[in-house]
Amino acid sequence: MVAYEITVEGLKYQYGKIKAVNDISFKVIKGEIFSFLGPNGAGKTTTINVLTTLLPIQKGKISISGFDLRTQPDEIRKSIGIVFQNETLDWNLTVEETLEFHGRLYAIPKKTRKDRINELIQIVKLEEKRDEFVKNLSGGMKRKLEIARGLLTRPKVLFLDEPTIGLDPNSRMRIWNYIKKVNKEGVTIFLTTHYMDEADQLSNNICIIDRGKIIANGFSEVLKQSLGMDVIYLQTDQDEKTFKIIKKMKEIKNIRKTPSELMISVEDGQKNMPRLIEQIRTQGIEIKSIYLKKPTLDDVFIHYTGRYFREEKKKKINI
Amino acid sequence: MRTEFLTIFWRDMLKFFRIKAMLFTSLIQPALWLALYGISMSSNFDSIIPKIPINQGVIQVNYLTFMAAGVISLTILFTCLYSGITLQFDKEFGLMKEMLASPLPRSHILIGLSLSGIAKSLIQTFIILVFGYVLGVRFFNTFSLMETIFSVLGILLFILLFAIGLLFLSSTIALRLKTHEGLQGVITLLSLPLFFASNALYPITSLPLAIKIISYGNPVSYFIQGLRYFTLGSNFYSFGNYYQYSSFDVLFALLFLLGFAISTYLFALRTIKKVKIV
Numbered sequence: 253m254v255a256y257e258i259t260v261e262g263l264k265y266q267y268g269k270i271k272a273v274n275d276i277s278f279k280v281i282k283g284e285i286f287s288f289l290g291p292n293g294a295g296k297t298t299t300i301n302v303l304t305t306l307l308p309i310q311k312g313k314i315s316i317s318g319f320d321l322r323t324q325p326d327e328i329r330k331s332i333g334i335v336f337q338n339e340t341l342d343w344n345l346t347v348e349e350t351l352e353f354h355g356r357l358y359a360i361p362k363k364t365r366k367d368r369i370n371e372l373i374q375i376v377k378l379e380e381k382r383d384e385f386v387k388n389l390s391g392g393m394k395r396k397l398e399i400a401r402g403l404l405t406r407p408k409v410l411f412l413d414e415p416t417i418g419l420d421p422n423s424r425m426r427i428w429n430y431i432k433k434v435n436k437e438g439v440t441i442f443l444t445t446h447y448m449d450e451a452d453q454l455s456n457n458i459c460i461i462d463r464g465k466i467i468a469n470g471f472s473e474v475l476k477q478s479l480g481m482d483v484i485y486l487q488t489d490q491d492e493k494t495f496k497i498i499k500k501m502k503e504i505k506n507i508r509k510t511p512s513e514l515m516i517s518v519e520d521g522q523k524n525m526p527r528l529i530e531q532i533r534t535q536g537i538e539i540k541s542i543y544l545k546k547p548t549l550d551d552v553f554i555h556y557t558g559r560y561f562r563e564e565k566k567k568k569i570n571i
Numbered sequence: 572m573r574t575e576f577l578t579i580f581w582r583d584m585l586k587f588f589r590i591k592a593m594l595f596t597s598l599i600q601p602a603l604w605l606a607l608y609g610i611s612m613s614s615n616f617d618s619i620i621p622k623i624p625i626n627q628g629v630i631q632v633n634y635l636t637f638m639a640a641g642v643i644s645l646t647i648l649f650t651c652l653y654s655g656i657t658l659q660f661d662k663e664f665g666l667m668k669e670m671l672a673s674p675l676p677r678s679h680i681l682i683g684l685s686l687s688g689i690a691k692s693l694i695q696t697f698i699i700l701v702f703g704y705v706l707g708v709r710f711f712n713t714f715s716l717m718e719t720i721f722s723v724l725g726i727l728l729f730i731l732l733f734a735i736g737l738l739f740l741s742s743t744i745a746l747r748l749k750t751h752e753g754l755q756g757v758i759t760l761l762s763l764p765l766f767f768a769s770n771a772l773y774p775i776t777s778l779p780l781a782i783k784i785i786s787y788g789n790p791v792s793y794f795i796q797g798l799r800y801f802t803l804g805s806n807f808y809s810f811g812n813y814y815q816y817s818s819f820d821v822l823f824a825l826l827f828l829l830g831f832a833i834s835t836y837l838f839a840l841r842t843i844k845k846v847k848i849v
């Protein structure tokens with residue numbers, strides 16, 4: 253039997269008329285790192301805000317650590333830690349005071365509080381900045397302080413809303429390692445990110461969310477393999493016509509239109525690409541660009557939505 | 572008993588003493604009022620107003636002493652009304668998320684903030700008393716030791732009720748408005764009638780009817796009534812007027828402030844329970 257730390261069923265959240273979260277369901281296994289992956293405005297933060305009791309629950313059923321969100325929100329507040337997407341630090345407090353304040357909010361007894369603060373300050377390597385004001389910390393240090401704060405209460409679940417946003421690659425790496433370490437000690441991690449590599453590197457289960465809906469859910473490898481072994485991206489002068497031709501080819505597993513090119517999944521790309529090119533050429537269609545790659549989560553997203561995960565990517569291809 | 576409100580109190584006081592500009596202005600401002608406005612006005616008034624013959628046993632109070640209570644109320648009024656800005660900033664800059672997502676009962680945010688507002692008010696009152704004494708304010712003049720102690724307790728009680736009523740009022744406004752700029756405007760607008768439609772600087776009796784009516788529903792007037800009763804006694808002359816406060820007047824003022832504090836607390840609590848910050 254798998255034990256679940258979080259179960260969400262039929263969650264909906266609307267800001268006025270905007271349906272930010274539109275009927276999503278998922279489960280987070282106890283002790284795993286779970287990634288919520290999606291582009292800007294997908295509804296990740298809204299979901300986190302409902303799960304962490306900051307927004308009222310409008311529709312759906314949520315249970316966290318065995319507590320029902322509707323009836324036991326206080327129990328849930330006690331058993332979770334949160335690192336918000338946007339900075340939530342008081343610039344006029346020092347590093348130590350920031351943690352002290354948080355510990356007192358949760359009524360952690362003095363002795364335990366002091367011990368944990370000492371331990372966490374060491375872990376996030378802020379010993380030298382202990383008495384420094386928050387306003388004098390670098391962006392990465394502030395982020396680390398927030399992560400330390402999220403862990404101070406020894407939560408069963410730690411929510412991390414884009415934890416590495418604005419960090420240099422080194423700091424990102426260090427924070428990833430730290431998140432993994434915390435996870436090994438038994439804390440279930442709920443992570444949102446729009447970095448594909450982050451989700452891929454860190455997590456067991458990935459939930460891809462777009463426009464308030466979950467479009468794919470599963471282990472990263474399984475998601476990628478569902479596209480087949482290889483993907484081919486193709487750009488021609490007559491995409492419509494090409495689409496029809498390729499669709500008929502039996503070697504092709506799947507084809508999908510994106511705004512600027514066609515995405516084709518195949519089992520054996522190296523063998524099939526030359527055939528594909530031949531087929532198209534014989535019809536008098538000119539190929540502008542074509543390339544073959546192993547599927548990544550980016551491709552999974554394109555496959556399910558017909559859109560690029562990031563706007564920048566489209567631009568890059570058009571050059 | 573849960574004591575997490577002390578955490579909110581602790582943080583607010585820490586910042587009060589830490590942000591030097593804030594500390595300095597909040598301590599110097601009441602002294603300046605007393606020194607500039609008080610001294611110039613009293614040197615005028617005390618010479619203009621004819622010395623009306625006084626009944627035997629009734630003391631004559633100089634204008635500076637009379638308006639010192641007004642300066643205390645002005646100071647507390649501004650300090651407490653502006654305290655809501657803390658909440659507004661916390662809300663605007665996301666700090667309140669940390670508190671709202673924690674198991675801290677929401678009422679503790681209000682109570683903690685009120686405690687620090689009271690503490691600041693008391694510090695400022697103390698400064699006015701000391702500085703006022705240097706300038707010639709004479710409080711507790713004819714009081715015995717016991718009467719003085721009793722009066723100090725009475726003053727504390729009045730400050731407490733007045734300050735928390737204002738704090739809850741300001742918290743409610745702060746939580747309902749979207750930006751701190753808007754809040755500053757509303758508070759400035761609110762503080763003017765509260766202060767001037769009261770007996771802080773002059774007697775109510777000769778005010779135009781409209782202002783008089785406002786002053787009867789104005790907590791500032793009742794606060795000052797209590798304050799004058801406990802600092803100057805139950806009957807005295809000042810500013811050409813004869814003042815007489817019965818025990819009933821003082822009790823009524825106390826009840827009025829109590830009602831003010833309770834009703835603003837209920838409003839603030841309702842507001843903070845519904846507040847959404849995302």
Ligand SMILES: Nc1ncnc2c1ncn2[C@@H]1O[C@H](COP(=O)(O)OP(=O)(O)OP(=O)(O)O)[C@@H](O)[C@H]1O
Nearest residue numbers: 267270272291292293294295296297298299446849
């Ligand atoms: N306070 C709000 N009022 C109205 N609409 C909102 C509010 N917050 C979010 N939205 C809308 O809800 C949708 C989902 O937003 P949300 O912040 O959950 O996205 P996200 O996945 O966290 O995006 P990002 O990666 O940019 O953080 C968006 O369309 C957004 O405009």
Ligand SMILES: [Mg+2]
Nearest residue numbers: 296297298337
């Ligand atoms: Mg977000």
